[in-house]
Amino acid sequence: MTALNGVVVVFVSVSVTIGGGMAPEIVGREEELAFVRAFVDRAEEGFGALVLEGEAGIGKSTLWLAGVEHARARGMDVLWARPAEAERGLAHVVLGDLLEGVLDDVLPELSVPRRRALEGALLREETGDRLDHRALAVAVRDVLQRLGARSPIAIAVDDVQWLDPSSSSALAFALRRVGVSPVLALLARRVTDPAEPSLLERAIAPERVRRLRVGPLSVGALHRLLHDHLGRPFARQTLLRIHERSGGNPFFALELARALKADVGPLEPLPVPETLDELVRTRLSGLPDATRDALAVVAALGAPSPSLLERVGVEPDALEPAEAAHVNDCERGTIRFTHPLLSSVLYHDLGARRRVLHRRIAAVVDDPVMRAPVISRSRRTSPTPPSQPPWTRPLPPPPITARLPARPSWPSWHCW
Numbered sequence: 001m002t003a004l005n006g007v008v009v010v011f012v013s014v015s016v017t018i019g020g021g022m023a024p025e026i027v028g029r030e031e032e033l034a035f036v037r038a039f040v041d042r043a044e045e046g047f048g049a050l051v052l053e054g055e056a057g058i059g060k061s062t063l064w065l066a067g068v069e070h071a072r073a074r075g076m077d078v079l080w081a082r083p084a085e086a087e088r089g090l091a092h093v094v095l096g097d098l099l100e101g102v103l104d105d106v107l108p109e110l111s112v113p114r115r116r117a118l119e120g121a122l123l124r125e126e127t128g129d130r131l132d133h134r135a136l137a138v139a140v141r142d143v144l145q146r147l148g149a150r151s152p153i154a155i156a157v158d159d160v161q162w163l164d165p166s167s168s169s170a171l172a173f174a175l176r177r178v179g180v181s182p183v184l185a186l187l188a189r190r191v192t193d194p195a196e197p198s199l200l201e202r203a204i205a206p207e208r209v210r211r212l213r214v215g216p217l218s219v220g221a222l223h224r225l226l227h228d229h230l231g232r233p234f235a236r237q238t239l240l241r242i243h244e245r246s247g248g249n250p251f252f253a254l255e256l257a258r259a260l261k262a263d264v265g266p267l268e269p270l271p272v273p274e275t276l277d278e279l280v281r282t283r284l285s286g287l288p289d290a291t292r293d294a295l296a297v298v299a300a301l302g303a304p305s306p307s308l309l310e311r312v313g314v315e316p317d318a319l320e321p322a323e324a325a326h327v328n329d330c331e332r333g334t335i336r337f338t339h340p341l342l343s344s345v346l347y348h349d350l351g352a353r354r355r356v357l358h359r360r361i362a363a364v365v366d367d368p369v370m371r372a373p374v375i376s377r378s379r380r381t382s383p384t385p386p387s388q389p390p391w392t393r394p395l396p397p398p399p400i401t402a403r404l405p406a407r408p409s410w411p412s413w414h415c416w
């Protein structure tokens, strides 16, 4: 507990894993954490969905991960996906991520048409059939019911606003029909203007959906957050200004604090850009050109594997400065931005260069879906796999018990 500016703050001691790394403790959020955990604890009561909503950077993913960790701690089977903005247009990407660790277990139990539909949609087999969307949706329902008969399951999708429509409709069909199976959906959605629920949320009966609006952090919580993340103290006046400028938004506050010099005058106006986008832009502009070029490729591809990046001409060490600056890391054997806002700013700022970049990518990758880990594994069985140096070899699939990887099981060096 700490007292700051007359405010007493109780810090909740929880730490969750983000991407491949041990995240600092969650600060504040006692009520939100209690709400999320209570929702997870009711898994046995049948299907329900919790949607964490809020502005960019406010802390939705942090709570989402805490929910995921709680579900795992209760012995639930967690199927999870964190789609990237650039993946929205790719068919069945999220479905592939969600089912990646369980398919080999349950596929043999499905009827032939359903199995073929699932294998075809996730590109595990060249079925040659036209995709039967109904068979696929029924197959997804079957998978959820079979898993639910073994133990309660949580379907956790972060950034659900980027869920690809084909995954969304198959999942919506399945979730509407799982009946009394102990299946939960834990979703996080960035609220933009106009605030539109995702397709998946709209497909679920409203009485089954709970919503939690994630709001600003208190000054005290922000104080601890900055200390934990950046390891440096801030004068109380500076802290209050950071809180005011960021509106209690932790990502905004962190970017502000990062940009401030140690000798910032506590009574001077904050000598940093006004908006979050400008702050991010300034931070990225401090990276070498080659690193920014490599990051642009990552942003255009969403979550590429190291081998795909190499094929597009990215040198393995080009991303090292970005990793050192905590701009990107490794998750599930793919390279990702540590925060989607970094990716969006960089990608949108490319302007006309975006087209050139996509042409460069298209020249070496005719099927953009190839970057998905599920797909790359199945394509490894192709007759003439490309010869690769050892550091670009695809990773083995994560063990079923570790679908949400935590460092040190997925250290970033594994990516390269």
Ligand SMILES: Nc1ncnc2c1ncn2[C@@H]1O[C@H](COP(=O)(O)OP(=O)(O)OP(=O)(O)O)[C@@H](O)[C@H]1O
Residues within 6 Å of the ligand: 023, 024, 025, 026, 027, 028, 029, 054, 055, 056, 057, 058, 059, 060, 061, 062, 063, 159, 190, 225, 250, 251, 254, 339, 340, 341
């Ligand atoms: N309660 C908290 N305690 C500690 N750190 C936090 C907390 N909330 C957020 N953060 C940190 O703030 C940053 C932004 O949080 P997070 O990624 O959860 O936001 P978000 O709402 O998911 O953003 P986006 O809409 O862009 O996905 C992260 O670095 C996260 O670790």
Ligand SMILES: [Mg+2]
Residues within 6 Å of the ligand: 060, 061, 062, 158, 159, 188
């Ligand atoms: Mg998020």
